[in-house]
Amino acid sequence: MESISEQLPSIFNVAAYFLNNNLEQGNHQKIAFVHGDDTYTYDQLSCFVQRTARSLLSLGLERENRIAILLPDTPELVFTFWGAVWIGAVPVPINTACNLEEVQYILQDSRAKILLTTQEWQEKLAPIESQFLQHILLKDGDNTFLSLLDRQLDKPIPCAKTSKDEPAFWLYTSGSTGKPKGVIHLHQSMVVCAEHYAKATLNLQPNDITYSVAKVPFAYGLGNTLYMPMAVGATTVLSDASNAFDIISDIQRYRPTVFFGIPSIYANILAVHDISPLDASSVRLCVSAAEQLPESIWQKWRETYDREICEGIGTTEFLHIFLANRLGECKPGTSGRPVPGYDVRVVDENGLPCPPGEIGDLLVSGESLMLGYWNRLRETRQALYGNTMKTGDKYLCDADGYFKFMGRKDDLFKVNGQWVSPLEIEDILHQHPQVLEVAVVPESDRGEQLTQVVAYVSLKPGQKPSSELETSIYKFAKQRLPHFKAPKIIYFVEHLPRTSTGKIHRKLVGSSQNLAESFYISEVKNTK
Numbered sequence: 439m440e441s442i443s444e445q446l447p448s449i450f451n452v453a454a455y456f457l458n459n460n461l462e463q464g465n466h467q468k469i470a471f472v473h474g475d476d477t478y479t480y481d482q483l484s485c486f487v488q489r490t491a492r493s494l495l496s497l498g499l500e501r502e503n504r505i506a507i508l509l510p511d512t513p514e515l516v517f518t519f520w521g522a523v524w525i526g527a528v529p530v531p532i533n534t535a536c537n538l539e540e541v542q543y544i545l546q547d548s549r550a551k552i553l554l555t556t557q558e559w560q561e562k563l564a565p566i567e568s569q570f571l572q573h574i575l576l577k578d579g580d581n582t583f584l585s586l587l588d589r590q591l592d593k594p595i596p597c598a599k600t601s602k603d604e605p606a607f608w609l610y611t612s613g614s615t616g617k618p619k620g621v622i623h624l625h626q627s628m629v630v631c632a633e634h635y636a637k638a639t640l641n642l643q644p645n646d647i648t649y650s651v652a653k654v655p656f657a658y659g660l661g662n663t664l665y666m667p668m669a670v671g672a673t674t675v676l677s678d679a680s681n682a683f684d685i686i687s688d689i690q691r692y693r694p695t696v697f698f699g700i701p702s703i704y705a706n707i708l709a710v711h712d713i714s715p716l717d718a719s720s721v722r723l724c725v726s727a728a729e730q731l732p733e734s735i736w737q738k739w740r741e742t743y744d745r746e747i748c749e750g751i752g753t754t755e756f757l758h759i760f761l762a763n764r765l766g767e768c769k770p771g772t773s774g775r776p777v778p779g780y781d782v783r784v785v786d787e788n789g790l791p792c793p794p795g796e797i798g799d800l801l802v803s804g805e806s807l808m809l810g811y812w813n814r815l816r817e818t819r820q821a822l823y824g825n826t827m828k829t830g831d832k833y834l835c836d837a838d839g840y841f842k843f844m845g846r847k848d849d850l851f852k853v854n855g856q857w858v859s860p861l862e863i864e865d866i867l868h869q870h871p872q873v874l875e876v877a878v879v880p881e882s883d884r885g886e887q888l889t890q891v892v893a894y895v896s897l898k899p900g901q902k903p904s905s906e907l908e909t910s911i912y913k914f915a916k917q918r919l920p921h922f923k924a925p926k927i928i929y930f931v932e933h934l935p936r937t938s939t940g941k942i943h944r945k946l947v948g949s950s951q952n953l954a955e956s957f958y959i960s961e962v963k964n965t966k
Contacts, residue, residue: 442630442779443602443805450602452625453523456668457484465671468644471663472692473513473676480671483520486513488595490521497573499552501526501598504608506550508532508541508559510678511653511663514577518554519654519664523606523625526598530608530620531655535940538562540618544610545571547813548620602626605809609657611754612937620812621657621754630806631661631758632669634779639762640723640748642696646672647720649694651685651703652940653678658727661758662698682706686716693720700728700940702875704747705735709874709898711742718743727752727759729941730843730861732868733771750774751843755827757806761841771865772840773833780804781826784835792834797844797859800831832859849944851880853889853922863925866918867893870911874898877934877947881927893925894947896933903930 457480460468466481478486499505505522507529509515515531522529530548532541541563545553549570555563556577600606606625610618636642648667652659667674675692679685685703697718704726707716724739724747731749739747750762751773761782763774776782784798785791792798803826810818821827832844844850844859851858860878867876874896881892895911897903908928916924935946 441805442633443626446602446626446629448601448603449599450625451524451526451597451600452606452628452665453487453520454597455629456665457487457520460484460668460671463671465644468671469673470668471513471516471674471676476513478513483516486517487520487524490517491524491597492595494518494521494527494552495525495595497552497575499525499527501600502528502605503552504528504530504548504550505552505554506530506532506545506548507655508534508553508555509577510534511659511676512577512678513676514554515654516664516676519607524595524597526600528605528607530610531660532610533653533655534559535653536618544618544620547618548608548610600625608812609655609660609754609757612941619814619817622809622812623757623806624809627757627806627808628661628665629669630779630804632666634777634804634806635759635762636661636666636669638778639759639764640666640696640725642666642670642672644671646670646696647692647694648672648674648696648698649677649689649692650674650698651680651700652698652728656728656940657754657757658698658700658752658759662725666758682710683714686710686714689721690717695720696723696725697721698725698727699747701726701731701735702936702940704731704739705868705874708735708738708742713899716743718745721745723765724748725750730773731771732865734865734869736768736770748774750777751831751841753802753827753829755808755821755829756780756802756804757808760802760804769838769840772836772842774841775839776841782841784833784841794837795834797832797834797850799847800829800833800841802827802829846944851889853880853891858891858923863891863893863915863919863923866915867895867911867925869918870914872897872901872907873911875934875942877942877944878925879944879947890926891923892927892929894929894931894934896931 460480467479469477470480470483471478505527507515507518519529532544545568552573554575560574602625605622608620608622610620650659650662654660654663663674677688679688724745726747726749736747746768748763750759752759760777760780761773762777781803783801785801786798807825830847832847833841835841845861849860863878864876867873877894879892880889882889935943937943
């Protein structure tokens, strides 16, 4: 079977591909995206993208130059991303959930020539210590970028004659294991993901309205919002909502048919159901990625809203999801089965296939694999083997061909000489009626230097930490887990530390003694 890449012409510009396809299919007046009270048709989107492209050229942005985009999910982000790709420049979206140090690092590392951001972020970043940054464009305040575009004529501008194999954009990893890494993706990558996942797996349709909790600078959000809806001529909602109440409000307002969530948001929506129930009647498809979805959350969502959650997993390096559950075929607690076009295997330390049920390393092959990490040759060599990547995830594949995530390679630990997956314990603790979120890590007993299981627990709204609740949680776990897996210490915390992409930051949880004291609410040691 001919690959997606082989079907594309050698001269290929992905911005022109998605925009022109919609216009050629007669989608001129079809709404491409909604932002607040504003709507933008595919015709308007095409015009704004070309206006942006012309403006970027006038500012001296040249082919292969990087342009950093530090914005929430707004029209300016969309126009600038596609406008840069249109002229052969390389957009580098930066998550606004990044801290100041991370943003400064990405600007320096990417050598961005132009930065588009908000006035608030400009003030935070001043003075910008970058010899490469030549212009800062603002979304708000005086002389905004959009007002500049409004003065441009709608005369068409030809797209750059780029290659399908040349870099189109960069995405930075969340940096949970060190400095963020710049992942270089090609013009063909988006098409591969759209064909294999959006179309062949999710069956996205032109009449769909998508809503993504994950934001555009996150690989998962980039697909959900920016190119997968465009691939089928659907509509997407741009929103910067991040808490359960605002997301519920958005869903009631925009009536999306496809909801791209993350585990913590599914848990939070369920937690506030009694005071702010979600009307999910418009939603035909719920998707989850970013981290493992506890089986108990899946079951509770199904009971409450009569909807399955199609969980999957992807990486920034592969751009989007390569393991996925399908509607009507979901297996809770698993990442699903391979998406078409991807070869996914679990192997042992010698690279040999593991038998069903045995934990090993996850290897993935597929056409959307990155070109490499920017300025990280050593890390690139360690991760890539031809068109295959060793993801660093520990997995098992069951007898039915479903893959189950057991943790990152550094997450698993031994207690009493036996391997422990924190996810197994977390899934049990999630079932306790007063627990909202939980992260399990190993800690050494200072007296005996023995590894013990420690749980960091945040509670549902209205719940208060107490020794009685700690005892309840401990007994709950002990009744459902082998003795050596039951937590020996419970820390009650107001919230769990997270990366900019919404994942639990296990490195910070594991080094909790170094966190600010305000992180803690209560600590109770189990001596029972």
